[in-house]
Amino acid sequence: MFDPLREKKTPVLSPGMVIQGKWKHQTYRVVRLLGQGANGSVYLVWRDQVQAALKIGPDVTALALEYTHLENLAIHPLSTCKLGPAVFELDDIAFQGVSWSILVMEYIAGIPIDQFIQDKGSNWVPLCLLKIARMMEQLHALGYSFCDLKPANILFDVQTAQARFVDFGGITHHTQAVKEFTEAYDRAWWGRGSRKADGYYDVFALGMLGVQLVAPISRKAIEYLSTKAPLERDFWLDEHLRTHRLIDKVVPTLIKMVARIPSMDSKAVIADMTNLLGKKGDLSVKNEMILPAKKVWRRFDVTDWWLLVAVFTFVSVLFLLLWIGRS
């Protein structure tokens, strides 16, 4: 019988362990834990001679749905590039006498987008957003939104800079309510629209992802905002964007992406980002020539005052010593 108690704990698989699927009799050797969330854990496993990602979780329905989505995407004639991992199988395993559902997928090596940008520098942001927007466009053409767009769900290959979505648990058909979201990327949370899935929902989330990359909103700020009404969050975001509008040339586009009245779909984002990248070649040279104003005038702050006090003390001590020496 279906046992709600299973919600309690996802089994912990230890490295070296060999498990076998109940239906397809495929064996998997556990290498290590890749990630853990509220909805289950993902392990790196050997599936014959190939490495694979094995997702194990308490929610039978969620895993079966994710499997269906991934399979549909893989065989769909409109898919031109790989959006997510290829699926191997949906199966069950027995662990300590209890049956658990597992989903085995292609293992995608890569690092989350925020880490990727940290390594490469923020001038990679337009390119990354462009790549994600291209994947989004395909998904939207099929009538789906990705919804839970956050750094951990977008992996970049370090060498090729190829982007892939992982975790399709949040993928939602347009006109349905968004299933999974993260506050900082959610349109409704910011008071800028509904929580119904549509193409604009993803564009908003992508815009917020861009904001997180060039002008991060701290976890503390999010916690503070979670006690405020959506209208106040909305104003706060405006203010945040206004103060950071000169920090990066991508910001004006981001402001349009997260606007209250959506004007940009994924195609428009692609066009804008391509534009930014296209100009980049000559702009980077021009920037240095035309914009010596980049030298920012700093207002005096506390450090400067202390410096002044220190210099003053030093000079007066010097005079004091001189005076003592003379007399």
Add this chain to the structure above:
Amino acid sequence: MSSETVLRQILLVTDGCSNVGSDPVRAAKTGISRGISTSVIGIVDDGSLGEQGKREAYEIAEAGGGMCRIISVADLSMTMQMVTRQTMQLTLQQVVNEELRNLIGKPTDELAPDVRTKVAAMVDTMAEESELHMALVIDVSASMASKMASVREAVRDMEFGLKARSGRYHLYVFTYPSAYSMSADEHVLEDQSGSIADILAHIRPAGNTPTGPALLAAIDRLLASFVERGKEDAGGHMRDYVV
């Protein structure tokens, strides 16, 4: 089938152990025997929940056929939405399992994966379209004072989530301890344009934690709403909140 399915569930948000009145675990059992599941979100900030509180939270969810999440207050919005959705799926899965057992003698998790994906797709559609009667039972005992702003916004956020679904919903909000009775206060939204969350802004947390009586009050309300629904004509007009 999907549009006729009515789901009734209770979501309890608490940061402590019950200390007055009847046993909440028994109340949750009463609920599930009438088709009302109970899920629990335990908030651990300031450590007032404790081991005993955590155990009680798990026991209530276990007895109520729902799920239990222990979180910090910052994750409340996200968790409330997630628990609601997953509890719906869980309940629907059980309904489907029951049907399958009658038909072929096998529940879903004993079905071959390719059949199971079809069942999952059906459960997903039903979770989106079915009618939801939901009682939110919120602990406003003294220790909750510092968390009320977050709770208020999480409730507002939850309404966004419910509104986005295509199925109809009724949201009842109970706070306990009650200012007037031995159990819980039910909040009525007089102005339909507002949010029920705004009502919570005027509540001053104080007193002890009668979780059991509060759950029973919510169960009574959901049972009554079910009867009311039966009286209404099928295509009739229904407000967002019938309170």
